[in-house]
Structures are given as C-alpha cells and as structure tokens.
Amino acid sequence: MTQELAAVAEPKQASLLTRLNPLRGMNLSSRFWIALVIVAIVMLLGLAGFVYPTGSGEKVGSLYDAPGNGLLLGTDNFGHDVVAVLMAGTRTSLTIGLVAGIVATLIGVAIGLIAGFVGGWVEELLMGFTNVVLAIPSIIVLILISISLPQSTIWSLAIVIGITSWPWTARAVRAQASSVATREHIDVARLSGARLPEILVKDVLPYILSYTVMAFVLQVSGAILAEAALSMLGLGPSGTDSLGTQLHWALAFQAVASGAWWAFLPPTIVLTLVSFGFLLLQASLDEVFNPRLRRGKKKQMKKAAARRAAEARALAEAAASAVDGSSRTRAGESA
Amino acid sequence: MNENATPDPAPHTHRAESASGPQTSADGVVTHSVPTDEAVLSCRNVNKVFNVAGNKVHAVDDVSLDFAAGKVLAVVGESGSGKSTLARMLLRLMPVTSGTITFRGQDVTHIKGAELRRYWTEVQAVFQDPFASFNQFFTVGSLLRRSLKLAAVDKAEADALIEECLGYVGLTPKDALHKYPHQMSGGQRQRVMVARALMMRPKVLLADEATSMLDASLRVNVLNVLHDLKADLGLTVLFITHDIGQATYLSDRVAVMEHGKVVERGTTEEVIFSPQAEYTRRLLADVPDLRGSLKQR
Ligand SMILES: Nc1ncnc2c1ncn2[C@@H]1O[C@H](COP(=O)(O)OP(=O)(O)OP(=O)(O)O)[C@@H](O)[C@H]1O
Ligand SMILES: [Mg+2]
Numbered sequence: 001m002t003q004e005l006a007a008v009a010e011p012k013q014a015s016l017l018t019r020l021n022p023l024r025g026m027n028l029s030s031r032f033w034i035a036l037v038i039v040a041i042v043m044l045l046g047l048a049g050f051v052y053p054t055g056s057g058e059k060v061g062s063l064y065d066a067p068g069n070g071l072l073l074g075t076d077n078f079g080h081d082v083v084a085v086l087m088a089g090t091r092t093s094l095t096i097g098l099v100a101g102i103v104a105t106l107i108g109v110a111i112g113l114i115a116g117f118v119g120g121w122v123e124e125l126l127m128g129f130t131n132v133v134l135a136i137p138s139i140i141v142l143i144l145i146s147i148s149l150p151q152s153t154i155w156s157l158a159i160v161i162g163i164t165s166w167p168w169t170a171r172a173v174r175a176q177a178s179s180v181a182t183r184e185h186i187d188v189a190r191l192s193g194a195r196l197p198e199i200l201v202k203d204v205l206p207y208i209l210s211y212t213v214m215a216f217v218l219q220v221s222g223a224i225l226a227e228a229a230l231s232m233l234g235l236g237p238s239g240t241d242s243l244g245t246q247l248h249w250a251l252a253f254q255a256v257a258s259g260a261w262w263a264f265l266p267p268t269i270v271l272t273l274v275s276f277g278f279l280l281l282q283a284s285l286d287e288v289f290n291p292r293l294r295r296g297k298k299k300q301m302k303k304a305a306a307r308r309a310a311e312a313r314a315l316a317e318a319a320a321s322a323v324d325g326s327s328r329t330r331a332g333e334s335a
Numbered sequence: 336m337n338e339n340a341t342p343d344p345a346p347h348t349h350r351a352e353s354a355s356g357p358q359t360s361a362d363g364v365v366t367h368s369v370p371t372d373e374a375v376l377s378c379r380n381v382n383k384v385f386n387v388a389g390n391k392v393h394a395v396d397d398v399s400l401d402f403a404a405g406k407v408l409a410v411v412g413e414s415g416s417g418k419s420t421l422a423r424m425l426l427r428l429m430p431v432t433s434g435t436i437t438f439r440g441q442d443v444t445h446i447k448g449a450e451l452r453r454y455w456t457e458v459q460a461v462f463q464d465p466f467a468s469f470n471q472f473f474t475v476g477s478l479l480r481r482s483l484k485l486a487a488v489d490k491a492e493a494d495a496l497i498e499e500c501l502g503y504v505g506l507t508p509k510d511a512l513h514k515y516p517h518q519m520s521g522g523q524r525q526r527v528m529v530a531r532a533l534m535m536r537p538k539v540l541l542a543d544e545a546t547s548m549l550d551a552s553l554r555v556n557v558l559n560v561l562h563d564l565k566a567d568l569g570l571t572v573l574f575i576t577h578d579i580g581q582a583t584y585l586s587d588r589v590a591v592m593e594h595g596k597v598v599e600r601g602t603t604e605e606v607i608f609s610p611q612a613e614y615t616r617r618l619l620a621d622v623p624d625l626r627g628s629l630k631q632r
Contacts (some may be wrong), residue, residue: 184463184469185470187426187428187460188468188528191459191460191532194481202470203470206470206472212339
C-alpha cells in the first residue's frame with residue numbers, strides 16, 4: 001500500500017519539481033547576482049573617475065557640445081566632460097549614501113535594540129521619540145538644516161541625511177529585538193552573569209544582524225536619492241559634483257528644453273540603477289542570509305507535493321469504494 | 336544509560352511527619368506534611384498578575400513553598416498552570432507582583448545588580464527548550480566560559496572547572512567544547528545546559544520542564560543526571576513538570592499546581608498514593624505508566 005502510494009507519488013512529484021523548483025532556484029540566485037552586478041557597475045563607474053584622463057572640473061568645450069569628437073557624452077553647461085562629471089558625481093553620491101547609511105543604521109540599531117530588548121517605559125519613551133521624528137517630514141528638516149549650515153560639504157550632508165532617516169531602522173530593529181528578548185538563551189545569558197550591554201551585543205544583535213544589513217542597504221539607497229533631491233533643489237554640497245548637482249545644473253541651464261539629453265539622462269539613469277540595484281540586493285539578501293529557509297522551502301514543497309499526491313490517491317480510492325459500496329447496497333436493496 | 340529505568344514511583348520510606356494525616360486549609364490547599372528540614376529557598380504568598388490587553392491573568396496565585404536542602408521538590412501541573420512563571424520569579428528573572436522570596440533567610444525579592452548576580456551563583460536553572468537555551472552563535476566552550484567571571488575562578492582553575500562540570504553530565508571537553516548547538520543531539524544540548532548551571536557551583540537548581548522536549552531514553556538520561564547531582568553534590572532541585580510520572584521518579588516532595596494555585600502538597604508517597612485533591616487524581620489518572628505500576632503494587 002505504501003509502496004504503491006510512493007510509486008504513484010514519485011512521477012507526479014518529479015514533474016512538479018522540474019516544473020517549479022529549478023526555475024525558482026535560478027530566480028533566487030539570479031536576482032542576487034543581477035543586483036550585485038548592477039551595484040558593482042555603479043561602483044566601478046565611480047572608481048573609474050580616478051583613472052579617467054579628463055578631470056571633472058576641466059573645461060573641454062562649450063555649453064552643451066553634443067557627443068562626439070572624442071567626448072562620449074559631450075559637455076555640460078560649464079563645458080566640462082559629462083563622463084568625467086558623471087564619474088565624480090557617482091563617487092560623491094555613493095560616499096554620501098554609505099556615510100549616511102552608516103549613521104542612520106548606527107542610531108537606528110542602538111535605539112531599536114534598547115527599546116525592543118528593555119521594553120517597558122524605556123521602549124515607550126524611545127519609540128515615542130522615534131515616531132515623532134518619523135512624523136516630521138524629513139525633506140523639510142533636511143532643507144532647514146541644509147540652509148542653516150554655513151557651508152554644506154558632502155560629509156555634513158551625509159550626516160544630516162543620516163540623522164533624519166534612522167527611525168525606519170529603529171522600528172524594524174525594535175520589532176526584531178523584542179522577539180529575540182523572549183528567547184530562553186537571554187535568560188541563560190543573564191543567569192551566566194552577562195550584563196545588559198554584553199547581552200545586547202552578543203545575544204541579541206547576532207540574531208538580527210541580517211535584518212540590520214538589509215536595513216543598511218535600504219538606508220544607503222534612500223540616502224542617495226535624498227541627496228539627489230536636496231541637490232536638485234540647490235542645497236547640495238558646494239563645489240562638488242554629485243548626481244544631484246548634475247541634475248540641478250542641467251535643469252538650471254535648460255538642458256531639457258534645448259534637447260541636450262546627454263546632460264540630464266546619464267545621471268538619471270545612474271540614479272535609477274543605484275536605487276534599483278540596492279533594492280534588489282536588499283530583497284535577495286533575505287534568501288542569501290537564510291539558506292536554510294530556502295532549502296526548507298524546497299523540502300516543504302517536496303513534502304507538500306507528496307502529500308497532495310497521497311491525498312488525491314486516497315480520495316480516488318475513497319470515491320471508488322463509495323461507488324462500490326453504493327452499487328452494492330443498491331444491489332442489496334433491489335434483491 | 337538505563338534504558339529500563341522507565342519513570343516509576345521510587346520507593347519512599349514513610350516519615351513520622353505524615354502520620355497526622357492530610358490537612359485541608361481554609362482555601363482548599365491539601366497539606367499532607369511540611370518539610371522538617373531547613374529550607375534553603377522559600378517563597379511566601381507569591382503572586383503574579385499579567386496584564387494582557389487590559390485583561391488580568393492571575394498566573395501565580397498566593398503560592399507558598401519551601402525547598403528543603405538537598406531534596407528534590409517537584410512542581411506538577413497542567414500546561415498554563417503557572418509553573419514557569421513561578422520558576423522565573425524564584426530565579427528573579429521576573430519581578431513578583433506581591434509576596435516574598437527568601438534564600439537562606441535573606442529576603443531576595445527585590446535585590447538588584449551585583450547582589451542579584453551573587454544570588455545567581457547559588458540558584459541556577461535549566462530550561463525547557465534545549466535549543467532555544469543556546470545562543471546559536473556560541474560554541475559550548477564560549478557558553479561555559481561566560482560563567483567564569485561570575486563563578487569567580489581564575490584562569491588556571493577554569494579548565495579544570497569546565498572539565499568537572501561536563502564530567503557530571505557525562506561529557507568531555509574534547510568532544511563538547513568546540514561544538515555549536517546544532518552539532519549536538521537534544522539530550523547532549525540539555526546536558527550541556529545542566530553543566531552550564533553547575534559552573535557556579537549552585538546550591539539550588541531549577542529544572543523547568545528540562546526533560547519534556549526530549550524523547551524517552553534521553554529523558555531518563557537527564558533525569559538520572561539530576562538524580563546523581565542531588566546525591567553527589569547535595570544539590571537542592573526544583574523539578575518542574577506536567578508529567579506526574581517523572582515527578583515521582585525523581586522527587587522527595589511534590590506540590591501540585593492548578594490555575595496558579597498550589598492545590599496539594601506533601602511527600603511524593605503521600606501525594607501519589609493518597610491524593611486528596613480532585614485535580615491531583617485527574618493528573619494521576621492521565622498517566623498510563625503510573626497507573627500500571629500502581630496496579631501492580
Ligand atoms: N509574559 C507573560 N505575559 C502574559 N501572560 C503570561 C506571560 N507568561 C505567562 N503568562 C500566562 O500565565 C499563565 C501561566 O503560564 P506559565 O508559562 O507559567 O505556565 P506553565 O505552567 O509553565 O505551562 P507549560 O507547562 O505550558 O510550560 C498562562 O496563562 C500564560 O498565558
Ligand atoms: Mg512552562
């Protein structure tokens with residue numbers, strides 16, 4: 001009986017697996033690799049500025065020279081080589097994204113960890129504060145802080161972006177930390193004499209590290225976009241090229257109206273690539289961090305397929321016996 | 336170890352104190368006898384009320400118990416009867432709503448900081464889930480070494496202490512220290528947890544459902560470890576379980592809990608062979624092993 005069942009289940013299961021699983025498996029990893037390649041390309045573009053012969057501040061032509069004559073993407077409104085500016089701008093944007101991401105993650109993790117783990121009035125206080133910060137439209141705070149700074153450098157801008165964007169991380173980390181706080185190993189750590197800071201770092205943080213890394217990736221991409229928005233409004237780092245300032249000047253000098261697509265399209269495309277790449281990376285990291293999850297899914301699918309097959313067979317048998325039974329009773333009745 | 340040692344009532348000698356017969360107090364608590372030995376740890380009128388979404392849950396209701404030195408007290412009760420809550424309060428991992436906890440005559444109900452850590456060198460615990468009790472990023476070695484500071488042993492003695500504690504539970508440093516929790520069996524994990532608790536050389540060990548997630552042979556193994564510890568180290572054990580069969584296997588005295596209240600207490604013999612409370616009888620009736628062995632007698 002069980003052998004029969006297995007024999008019936010096997011081909012069905014195999015077909016299910018070949019139909020679904022390899023595709024799934026490929027999707028999972030390819031998503032990650034695509035994200036990694038995109039992020040790597042953007043980073044390489046930023047680093048290429050160090051070896052590119054033309055400097056981003058060098059005047060190589062006049063206003064909006066069209067691509068050609070050895071200039072791959074022509075010139076911008078200052079007569080600078082757009083490729084050189086793009087490389088410098090990408091580097092600046094990535095730097096700002098990274099620094100802001102680190103600042104936001106550090107603050108967010110510290111607050112979320114303490115709130116989630118300690119609980120009680122500490123949690124209410126910290127999360128109340130977080131929600132207040134969250135409720136203030138951060139772009140307005142960014143604008144106000146940026147205006148009030150005497151001179152905005154990429155570092156001040158990065159820090160300003162970082163300290164306005166941590167609340168999301170804090171909330172995500174809080175939820176995770178409070179669920180880890182109820183695990184028995186925390187009690188064991190306390191009984192072993194560990195103090196609060198040690199417990200937070202050694203017993204809670206490792207369990208939420210993957211979420212923290214994912215939150216960090218999101219913060220980086222968010223910070224790059226925030227920088228672009230600020231810079232387009234003219235609040236960007238002074239005297240430095242970034243993807244945002246590039247767009248700012250392109251808008252200010254009528255690049256769109258004069259059809260100089262090479263002045264505004266490249267930074268837009270790089271920005272899109274950056275945010276898409278980081279978002280994709282974040283989405284695929286979940287599976288990379290939890291290989292067990294993935295394998296678990298496959299196993300579950302196998303089991304589910306086998307179960308479905310067994311159920312189907314049992315159902316068929318039941319139906320068959322019911323038919324048998326009913327025909328027999330009917331036969332009995334007629335007799 | 337002993338595969339044949341299925342939990343059955345260990346022979347207990349009759350004690351003089353039980354001669355007077357069970358007494359039922361005004362609130363319905365059946366008390367067969369009170370321990371005559373000096374109590375190491377005791378709690379008086381301990382309550383715990385949880386506020387869950389505006390509703391009050393009286394998880395532990397006016398519990399008073401004494402833990403006689405060198406004896407095993409089993410606390411038995413169904414799931415949700417408040418056993419773990421009581422244990423966590425005794426361990427001072429959770430504050431009491433009211434009541435007092437006394438350790439060697441000293442009130443420890445509200446101690447904090449260094450004093451609390453000193454309390455934990457005397458009172459230790461093993462919990463229900465041997466996997467969740469581990470920080471999965473730590474090896475057994477780092478888990479055990481964590482206790483060294485509190486155990487106040489210097490570096491030279493540390494290795495000897497670790498070896499000694501692993502020895503009590505039948506493990507050796509060579510095959511345990513470098514292992515991560517997922518590289519061990521459930522029984523090994525739980526034995527490592529017992530070894531960890533022993534690092535402090537405690538006087539009292541609370542075992543909260545320490546065997547309930549293990550399968551039968553491992554369960555007997557851990558029960559025997561606890562039994563040997565009591566015999567060899569004079570450890571006072573609080574054995575919490577929902578399985579009255581296991582309680583009788585190990586314990587000298589039994590307290591039965593129902594909905595946060597202690598409904599019956601006495602020596603294991605008294606409670607098992609002349610249960611007074613309805614609830615205790617029901618618990619006993621639910622244990623096939625025990626019923627079988629009772630019939631045999
Ligand atoms: N942290 C908590 N917050 C709110 N209610 C709780 C909390 N811990 C326990 N309770 C409630 O207290 C009651 C007793 O729970 P407890 O865990 O002490 O039972 P138990 O006897 O250990 O059960 P089990 O045998 O299942 O471990 C339950 O009704 C439970 O829902
Ligand atoms: Mg419990």
